[in-house]
Amino acid sequence: MEKKIINPWKWQDDRNYVQAVEVKHSESTLYVSGQTAINARGESSTANMKTQLTEAIANLEKVITQAGYECKNIVRLNIYTTSSEELFTCFNILQEWISRHKIKQASTLLEVKSLFETLKVELEATVVK
Known part of the structure; x- marks a missing residue:
């Protein structure tokens, strides 16, 4: 597999994403x-945004690895939130996870x-393989 990153600018680098893959x-x-943030029993979390983001990342990683793929090969990541303001207070958790796996995603x-x-x-x- 071959991945090519398309970034006509530099500003997105600080935000941990790319313009196209x-x-x-x-x-x-x-x-x-x-x-x-739904647990193994199918119960939705009532925790704060930081805890829910951490649990959502763990669930995403579990599905990807169980399917035999690697997180580093995520090429598209869409994020839905009920509060951008609340999400941005803990967004570093997602950015650190992206950096740790060396993900380059649109x-x-x-x-x-x-x-x-x-x-x-x-x-x-x-995710691609």
């Missing part, structure tokens, strides 16, 4: 549903009116 000669693609962050039950953040990914 071209993938050639990939073996397969994994489209991951939005992962949230991203979109959207503030939405609501998510399922008591959830505050949801992470949706596309």
Whole structure:
């Protein structure tokens, strides 16, 4: 597999994403549903944004690795939140996770009116192999 990063500017580098990712000669693609802070019993978290973001990241990583993929090959990461303001207070958690895995992904962050039950953040990914 070949990945090419397209960044006409430098400013996005500080925000841990890229403008575009071209993938050639990939073996397969994994489209991951939005992962949230829902535990193994299917219960939605009522915790704060920081805890929910940490749990959503762990769930995303679990799905990716169980499917036989690697987080470093995430090429698209969409972030949905009920409060951008609250998310940005703990956004460094996501940025550190992205840096640790050396992920170079195109991203979109959207503030939405609501998510399922008591959830505050949801992470949706596309991963290649």
